[in-house]
Every structure is written in structure tokens, then in C-alpha cells.
Amino acid sequence: MSLMQSSLRGLLAVVLTAAVGCALAQSVSKPNVVVLATGGTIAGAGASAANSATYQAAKVPVDKLIAGVPELADVAHVRGEQVFQIASESFTNEKLVTLAKRVSALAKDPAVDGIVITHGTDTVEETSFFLTLTVHTDKPIVMVASMRPGTAMSADGMLNLYNAVVLAGDKESRGKGVLIAMNDDILSGRDASKRINIKTNAFSSQWGALGLVVEGRSYWFRAPVKRHTVNSEFDIDSISTLPDVQIVYGSGNMGTALYEAAAKSGAKAIIHAGTGNGSVADYAVETLKKIRASGVQIIRSARVADGLVLRNSEQPDDKYDWVVANDLNPQKAKILAAVALTKTNDPKELQRIFWQY
Numbered sequence: 001m002s003l004m005q006s007s008l009r010g011l012l013a014v015v016l017t018a019a020v021g022c023a024l025a026q027s028v029s030k031p032n033v034v035v036l037a038t039g040g041t042i043a044g045a046g047a048s049a050a051n052s053a054t055y056q057a058a059k060v061p062v063d064k065l066i067a068g069v070p071e072l073a074d075v076a077h078v079r080g081e082q083v084f085q086i087a088s089e090s091f092t093n094e095k096l097v098t099l100a101k102r103v104s105a106l107a108k109d110p111a112v113d114g115i116v117i118t119h120g121t122d123t124v125e126e127t128s129f130f131l132t133l134t135v136h137t138d139k140p141i142v143m144v145a146s147m148r149p150g151t152a153m154s155a156d157g158m159l160n161l162y163n164a165v166v167l168a169g170d171k172e173s174r175g176k177g178v179l180i181a182m183n184d185d186i187l188s189g190r191d192a193s194k195r196i197n198i199k200t201n202a203f204s205s206q207w208g209a210l211g212l213v214v215e216g217r218s219y220w221f222r223a224p225v226k227r228h229t230v231n232s233e234f235d236i237d238s239i240s241t242l243p244d245v246q247i248v249y250g251s252g253n254m255g256t257a258l259y260e261a262a263a264k265s266g267a268k269a270i271i272h273a274g275t276g277n278g279s280v281a282d283y284a285v286e287t288l289k290k291i292r293a294s295g296v297q298i299i300r301s302a303r304v305a306d307g308l309v310l311r312n313s314e315q316p317d318d319k320y321d322w323v324v325a326n327d328l329n330p331q332k333a334k335i336l337a338a339v340a341l342t343k344t345n346d347p348k349e350l351q352r353i354f355w356q357y
């Protein structure tokens with residue numbers, strides 16, 4: 001063999017070794033992300049590309065969702081599990097507990113670096129808050145949904161799912177509580193909610209996004225300050241059922257029948273979604289005091305989207321032994337009340353919990 005041939009062979013061997021090494025390094029460095037699918041619009045299908053709002057939710061299985069975004073393989077090793085296939089307005093306490101227990105088990109697996117949960121938009125805010133309160137891990141747990149089905153023009157699900165997988169594999173996502181990836185935003189699972197019911201920029205929080213995901217990279221600007229995940233006193237591994245909590249929506253001329261019906265149906269707490277600052281109609285105060293005296297907790301939230309309900313402002317909460325929901329909207333307050341009631345029925349302890357979570 002001539003000198004030229006042997007030096008070419010040597011060069012080829014070096015190049016090949018480098019290429020294999022690089023591929024191996026990339027493969028080893030890619031995080032392992034599990035996608036838990038529960039249904040929703042992100043798994044929806046419409047009759048035509050023009051159907052962005054008329055479609056059937058919860059149709060597409062998780063493996064098809066993953067296959068629909070081949071770029072996921074560039075950022076992580078991804079595998080899927082189909083936990084449910086439902087529209088999220090149909091979530092129940094039992095389904096919340098089942099999902100959270102699966103997330104908790106996966107989070108304990110050293111081979112899992114992050115978890116994505118595909119979910120309907122209607123109640124993703126409740127599920128994300130429930131998980132942030134009860135799953136003890138600092139690994140990224142990222143909820144993702146979409147406002148349009150994958151069959152629609154300018155469908156938002158593919159990029160939302162890609163961003164969610166990026167976040168689930170991002171070391172900077174660790175310890176931030178459960179996240180929601182929607183419309184390029186990184187949102188806190190504690191305080192983000194669906195505030196528009198028909199547009200792709202549906203989700204936001206009055207306290208702002210935590211950051212952005214752009215072209216497969218996360219940009220962080222803030223972190224949650226409330227207790228969550230590993231710093232939570234609540235643990236899904238010791239929760240099997242959730243107490244029933246109901247919301248009564250405040251309005252003019254509302255009467256008291258709905259409060260009485262909620263108490264009669266066995267609710268352990270009633271979330272009062274009051275007008276203004278959680279205001280209670282004068283004709284309803286005695287009814288709520290009677291319900292409180294029967295052992296049911298009264299928690300004042302507000303139908304007004306932003307702000308926070310101040311204790312003893314509109315009503316003498318100390319005197320009536322009522323609780324205020326801080327900045328939590330009624331549906332978030334319902335989740336926190338149900339979780340808190342698995343541990344305590346003391347209104348003073350409940351109030352501490354509403355200030356801390």
C-alpha cells in the first residue's frame with residue numbers, strides 16, 4: 001500500500017471515529033422525555049382545514065401525535081403513553097389522582113428526565129395546579145394543549161408540543177413547578193389560566209409568563225415564589241381520593257339556593273366566586289354562616305379575573321370563620337381547597353395554605 005493510500009485510510013478512520021463519537025455524544029446527551037396523553041384538542045380532528053373551532057377532541061393517539069412532529073427526535077428521546085382519551089371538561093377527581101400517580105411514578109424513574117402531558121385546554125389549569133401541589137419531583141413536568149386541532153390551517157399543537165418537549169428536557173426547567181407550554185410562552189401551572197376561549201393566545205397569568213421558547217431554546221425571566229412540588233406538604237403518594245368542593249358563581253339577584261344545594265350535595269367546601277372583591281350579597285350572609293356552622297368551609301374567591309381577595313375587606317372573615325382565596329380564581333381555589341382538605345379542616349390552617357401555595 002502506498003504512503004498516500006495509508007495516510008488516506010488513516011484520515012478516513014479519524015473522520016469516521018469523530019462522526020461516530022459526535023453522534024454517540026449527541027445521542028447520550030439527549031434527554032429522555034415521556035409524553036402522557038390525556039386527549040383534548042391537541043388530539044382533535046376536524047372535517048376540514050377550515051374547521052379551527054368545530055372538530056372532535058380526543059381522537060388522535062399519542063404515538064400519532066409524536067410521529068406528527070419528527071423534529072421532537074432532534075431534541076429528546078421521546079416515548080408516549082395514552083393515559084386517557086377525553087375532552088378535559090370531563091376530568092374528574094379520580095382521573096386527576098390517577099394521572100398524578102402515574103406522573104409521580106415516572107418522575108421516580110432515573111431513566112426519565114422530563115414529562116410532557118398533552119391535555120385539553122378547558123381544565124389544563126386545574127390539572128397543572130393539582131400536579132404542582134402534589135407531585136414531589138424537581139424534574140420538569142410540562143402541560144401542553146392546543147386551541148386548534150392538527151387538521152386545521154395554522155394548527156398550534158405541533159409547535160406547542162415541540163416547545164413542551166424542549167422544556168421537559170431543559171435543565172433550567174427543573175425546580176420551577178409544573179409548567180404550561182402554550183403559544184411560545186412558558187407559563188406557571190399555578191397561576192396561568194384560559195382567559196380567551198377561541199384564540200391561540202388563550203392562556204396567560206396576571207403575574208406574567210415565566211419565559212419564552214423560541215426555535216427550540218428556552219429563555220427564562222422569572223421563577224415561581226409559591227410552594228410547589230418538592231416543597232409542598234401535600235404528596236400524591238399519600239392521597240387516594242379528594243373531598244368534594246363546589247363553586248357558586250356570584251351575580252346580582254342570585255338568591256341562596258345554589259349555596260344550599262352545594263352543601264346538601266355533600267360539598268366539604270364552597271368556593272364563593274363573588275362579584276368584585278369576593279363580595280357576598282347581604283341576603284346571603286346568614287345562609288353562608290349557617291352552612292359554615294354545619295362544618296362546610298366557606299372560601300371567598302372572585303368572578304373578577306385579576307387581583308386578589310383581601311381578608312376582612314368585603315366581609316368580616318375572622319368573625320365568620322371564612323377563608324379568602326388570595327389571587328386564585330375559583331377553579332384554582334377549588335383544587336387547592338380539595339388538596340388542603342385531605343390534610344386539615346381547620347380554617348386557620350386553610351388560610352395559611354391559601355397564602356403559601
Ligand code: DAS
Binds near residue numbers: 039088121123
Ligand atoms: N373541549 C376542550 C378540552 O378538551 C378541547 C380543547 O380545547 O382541548 O379541553
